[in-house]
Amino acid sequence: MKTRIAIIGYGHIGRAVEQAIAGAADMELTGIFHHNDPLDNVEADVAALCVPSREVPSYAERLLEKGISTVDSFDIHTRIPELRAKLMPVATKNKAVSVISAGWDPGTDSMVRAILLAMAPEGLTYTNFGPGRSMGHTVAVRAIKGVKDALSMTIPLGTGLHRRMVYVELEPGTDFATVENAILTDAYFRNDETHVIQVPSVKALDNVGHGVNMLRYGVSGATHNQRFEFNMSIDNPALTGQVLVATARAATRLIQEQKFGVFTMIEIPPIYLLNGDTEELIRTLV
């Protein structure tokens, strides 16, 4: 029986989820709901929340209360424990599953970080992002008075440090130096090396590509100098959409096992993300 999945929010991520469902033989799309559509008509085993991160808590809560399981790619790292605590009683009470922060970071990168820590419990992990657009930083710049459009690129400098390249398109009559100063003193930017560049069109620069370079230098047992590296060069919404669909599949497995509640990806067996017969997957992957 196919997993019936609804898409809530139909921007970049929602469209990518639609494409991933179309490629998944075990998934059936039951509806697409635009941001702010009423949720009364959602008919699904799992709702893929493709709304902005800040709205995930409220959407998840309302759907879980209807007994509909949810998956989301909530990406405000510091607020994940709070989201988990908020949704746990709602999911449990309504015999539903909520897999939170199920994109690529947080998400699959988190799984890789957990595996690296198991392989070398002492040591350092550096997660280097980019080159790619940071949504959070971009939104912060767009909120500045006189900014018509903006793009904040994250450039990896290694050892978890990042340069911010901020491209701004200004409203006529706006003073560039004032905007530049507002950016450089903003909490999002003031701790990073930041460069602000005025451009005639931000749209001409747009690109949903992104990447990661994760490094761990650590110790296994009593042996030092164990080195691990994980790299990706990816289309950001396409990967996020694909991971959400894989996670909806895992949610279905957890529901079948009556393991209700809130899960992050590090709490999920990797095989639950995959379509196919267990023995065949073990034969080909292990």
Place this chain on the structure above:
Amino acid sequence: MKTRIAIIGYGHIGRAVEQAIAGAADMELTGIFHHNDPLDNVEADVAALCVPSREVPSYAERLLEKGISTVDSFDIHTRIPELRAKLMPVATKNKAVSVISAGWDPGTDSMVRAILLAMAPEGLTYTNFGPGRSMGHTVAVRAIKGVKDALSMTIPLGTGLHRRMVYVELEPGTDFATVENAILTDAYFRNDETHVIQVPSVKALDNVGHGVNMLRYGVSGATHNQRFEFNMSIDNPALTGQVLVATARAATRLIQEQKFGVFTMIEIPPIYLLNGDTEELIRTLV
């Protein structure tokens, strides 16, 4: 309460398991058993099997029959489904857990392969091993008449192809050309580019370093050109021992949940491999 763990087999891997236990606050070593010691006195929650792969099935069966859970790093890829099928009824009947093929490949690499497949369900994964010593190939060469000692190095050529560099130390009076021909026509070598080199001392070349370069080129949803890469440069027994200890921890969790039976690492949530409070691990890793 600490997990009580016994080491069965005390070669490179057994010693590495001992070191990993010493570094794990939640583990307690209850005994070290040499290869061929009787198993009557094993007192443990989990036995780490550090015997040669070919002997894992028999050791695992005997321990599981006593209700002692097992972890092993059985590495004959083609025979993993058979091992799983053999141990499943024994583990289930005796309310025990057996985690099989829990080294780095098969093992943690298998988890990474599963996650890569979830991220890009269509595409190709290449696993490139080395440079490092292949135990299976080395053993095959040592069995040839006139070979006093041997070392078969695996050199990655990319796209899953490997060169075999075979270093042989011969008994006096042995004809090199005869040995070389026996190696080149052996089933272990005849499909790979193989070079045989005579050396005065194999011991002088020995090194337990190894590595992996795993690549996936694939499609997420409808988007092509998604690229993923995983690299390691590691001490082989140290990593294998560390993974076995992490897996013994996971076995303890599965026993607590009364999920008895046989598991491969792709069937285990990554967080089960880690020591620490769930909320704290989620906060730092996700």
